[in-house]
Amino acid sequence: MDWKLEVVVVPVADVDRAKLFYGEQVGFVVDHDTRIGDEIRVVQLTPRGSACSIVLGTGVAEGVPGSVKGLQLVVSDIDAARAELVERGVDVSKVQHFDNGVQVEGRGGDWNSFLFFSDPDGNSWTVQECPAGS
Structure with missing residues (x-):
């Protein structure tokens, strides 16, 4: 099932x-x-x-506005995704990656390039680049 x-x-x-x-x-x-x-x-x-x-x-949600953190979207092109969000007026981070557990600016390797944004209430989103062919 x-x-x-x-x-x-x-x-x-x-x-x-x-x-x-x-x-x-x-x-x-x-x-x-x-x-x-x-x-x-x-x-x-x-x-x-x-x-x-x-x-x-x-009448559909019992949670506190802004309490949802870490929702994640996956895209094939992190740079294009960022450009689209910026063009649409979303306050989005620069492309970032993790290096030895530390978040730093710039692209990373496969599955290691991210963007971050929040909605007007503070619910937070992560956008992750999926490597080509995955």
Whole structure:
């Protein structure tokens, strides 16, 4: 039996602000924005090419806005990913890698080039470059 992770709930303080950030700035696809009565709103967004989505909303998350840390995306070209995020107005780190456990600026070897950014609430993301052919 396969077990597939398909949705991660990301707690946010302002659903409209977060939808704009993830949809317009980060470039996730807005799958739907559904209201279920006055108390529940579900906004699902999916990173391009991903089988896993995030859900923002009211009445769907018990976590504290900004409490999700270390969500990770994988891209084939870290420099292109950074350029796209910068162009879209995301405050993203420079490309970094780890050298003997220390985070330093610049590209690393296979699987060792990263970017970091946070949403307006402080939920944090890592973007990692996947080596060609992996």
